[in-house]
Amino acid sequence: MPRKRAAGFDNQREQIIEQAAALFARNGFVGTSMNEVALACGLSKAALYHYVSDKYELLMYICEGHIERLCALVDEVGKQDLEPEPRLRLMVERFVEEYADAQNAHRVLTEDVRFLEPKDQKRILAGERKVVEAMAQAMVGVRPELAASKMAKPITMLLFGMINWMFMWLKPDGELTHERMAVVVSDLLFGGIGAVGLGDEVRKKK
Template structure:
């Protein structure tokens, strides 16, 4: 008869992923050993292997669970069926706050995705592209002229450029929190996009050959 999981299995698993993400974010994936992960979790190395077969499995789970949570966020917002402006504002604010909660996992996804196999990278980045697509859809609904000028994707990536790299400069001990910045990012984006002008060659109608 197979031995069942302990009542605390899931909690322990989440703790391991959290501690591993913290080490990967601070030292890099290649600079972190399973011994260090085990020590950070207060486990023996054999006990750690009871949860994850190797360091690579930790990386996959950290990245996959992070993008899956982002996918859940956009789906939660979409179910609210908001008008274009509040929908996009809520998406921006939810993502800024999620990045604050999952700062280490986000940094791992941003910097260590290159260590994934092609298959795992394709699956995880596929989910990430789906998330970006939700934002692009929201931006296109808010500013239809952006789509007409073929600027929906570049505008979307400019937005992610603002929020994806906040972890590189925003310090927890600073005077501004992610809660402070979330509406500021939305205000900046909403104030700036209407002032954008498409390059001249994109203002011309597309040729129909």
């Protein structure tokens, strides 16, 4: 008969995953030991293994959890009956908000997904593709001709470039907030999206 989980098991494991994400983001997956994770969590190593089986499982929890939250965000926005521009603006806003609280997880996903086994990488990357495709389709909704020009994904990746690395320079206690910067990103996007050359137009502007 399987042993029952103690009350608060899931909460404790979430705290462990959060601490592990911070350590992996700072020192890398390879450069972090389970002893360091246990110390950061205020647990003995034996107690740590009550919640997770090994460091690989921690990496999986971090990457899967982050991707699942992003996919849920995409699905939530998609269910709303919005016109193209408000839909894209809301998606940008939600992504900026999510990344504000998931800087460590995002860095781990970006830098340490290569340490996952191929089958696990495939699942994580499928989630990433879903997120990118949803944003690209939101772009196409605003400017339909992006689809035929095959520029929707490149512009989407440029947008993610603005959002993904905002944590590198935006100070948590600074005058600018993530809410304010979400508006700035959208304004910059909509102020410039119509000016992007497609196909032959790109070559003419060089």
